[in-house]
Amino acid sequence: MRKIAIANQKGGCGKTTTAINLSACLAERGKRVLLIDLDPQAHATLGLKGDPEELEKNMYDVLSDSSSPTTLEEVTLHILSNLDLAPSSVILSALEQELSGRPGRELRLYNAIQSLSTSYDYLIVDCPPSIGLLTFNALRACDEVIVPIETSIFSLHGVEKLLETTRVLSDRADHRTKVKALATIYDRRTKLAKEILKRIREHFEGSVFNSVIHTNIRLREAALKRVPISKLDKTAAGYKDYRQLTEEVIKGEAWTERMEGKPIGPQVLEKGVFFSYRIPDAEDVQLVGDFNNWKVGKDAQLDRDENGGWGRFLPLNKGRYEYRLVVNGKWITDPHNPQIVSNPFGGENSVIVVP
Ligand SMILES: Nc1ncnc2c1ncn2[C@@H]1O[C@H](COP(=O)(O)OP(=O)(O)O)[C@@H](O)[C@H]1O
Numbered sequence: 001m002r003k004i005a006i007a008n009q010k011g012g013c014g015k016t017t018t019a020i021n022l023s024a025c026l027a028e029r030g031k032r033v034l035l036i037d038l039d040p041q042a043h044a045t046l047g048l049k050g051d052p053e054e055l056e057k058n059m060y061d062v063l064s065d066s067s068s069p070t071t072l073e074e075v076t077l078h079i080l081s082n083l084d085l086a087p088s089s090v091i092l093s094a095l096e097q098e099l100s101g102r103p104g105r106e107l108r109l110y111n112a113i114q115s116l117s118t119s120y121d122y123l124i125v126d127c128p129p130s131i132g133l134l135t136f137n138a139l140r141a142c143d144e145v146i147v148p149i150e151t152s153i154f155s156l157h158g159v160e161k162l163l164e165t166t167r168v169l170s171d172r173a174d175h176r177t178k179v180k181a182l183a184t185i186y187d188r189r190t191k192l193a194k195e196i197l198k199r200i201r202e203h204f205e206g207s208v209f210n211s212v213i214h215t216n217i218r219l220r221e222a223a224l225k226r227v228p229i230s231k232l233d234k235t236a237a238g239y240k241d242y243r244q245l246t247e248e249v250i251k252g253e254a255w256t257e258r259m260e261g262k263p264i265g266p267q268v269l270e271k272g273v274f275f276s277y278r279i280p281d282a283e284d285v286q287l288v289g290d291f292n293n294w295k296v297g298k299d300a301q302l303d304r305d306e307n308g309g310w311g312r313f314l315p316l317n318k319g320r321y322e323y324r325l326v327v328n329g330k331w332i333t334d335p336h337n338p339q340i341v342s343n344p345f346g347g348e349n350s351v352i353v354v355p
């Protein structure tokens, strides 16, 4: 199951719109999706179901210290084929104070997900516009974060501030989360929007979606009608944008999907390290690092099997090695190795130690 948080402390940047429409498009593509509304403003709940205060149970019951513990399943509502919603309510805003000082309070959502018995392909978490307990719960529970960035009125220096925020987010998340930016509310007619998009692409390097969500009034109308855009107007630009984003997200499955029973990532063995990955879409995967003087080329290639698996045993002596993967010519950090250090180029290297 892929677990994706939609987070940005700024309000109005398209978090909820993305959470709803990405979830609905994934469901339409046959993926089983649970959308968790973690914002006390409950806009996702409102946008898909209706008045949150009329619902009997919500995420507060799951996360709080109530005398009768509530499971995620008990609050989950069926919305559309393949799409379920765990609703929010304004009472969720009381949680931060209520749990203040409690050990493990940031792991409440993580724990609730562990005891989930329904099987979903995707879990999408819509976060509030703040970096507090609720967002931390989302980050601890998820492996990936999508950060929507509004390109219409966002100031340029704000991009840097946001970068810092995402760094804080992934540091606080403790485990390594994959953070990816998404340009939203994009108006191609304005110079500023173009400039901001360029800056986002520079700053986030490879960690930004190619898909861009344009300004589209139909998205707003869909929210008011309490349906995803797919149910309102399939000819709308907003639908096409979210469909494209969905395809990009689905393509990323290769990265998170662990082969049944087969280890993925670097495995330290007796006389070296076995590196193995599952990247069915790739044409070429190379492993470069200290051990080969960072030299890209035929000698650095991994072997491919017929199932899209890539692997190679590298004999290595005792020591500490830094490395990166080069997939179709693009340098990336090993997504299956949490050991990462900053490199002098502003990016990251993965680290492996042979004891
Ligand atoms: N691409 C878009 N085009 C037009 N309006 C949008 C778009 N994305 C979001 N909106 C509208 O902007 C407002 C804020 O979006 P929302 O998704 O609720 O942001 P957030 O959850 O980050 O606060 C909503 O009224 C929403 O309908």
Ligand SMILES: [Mg+2]
Binding pocket: 015, 016, 017, 039, 043, 044, 127
């Ligand atoms: Mg919102």
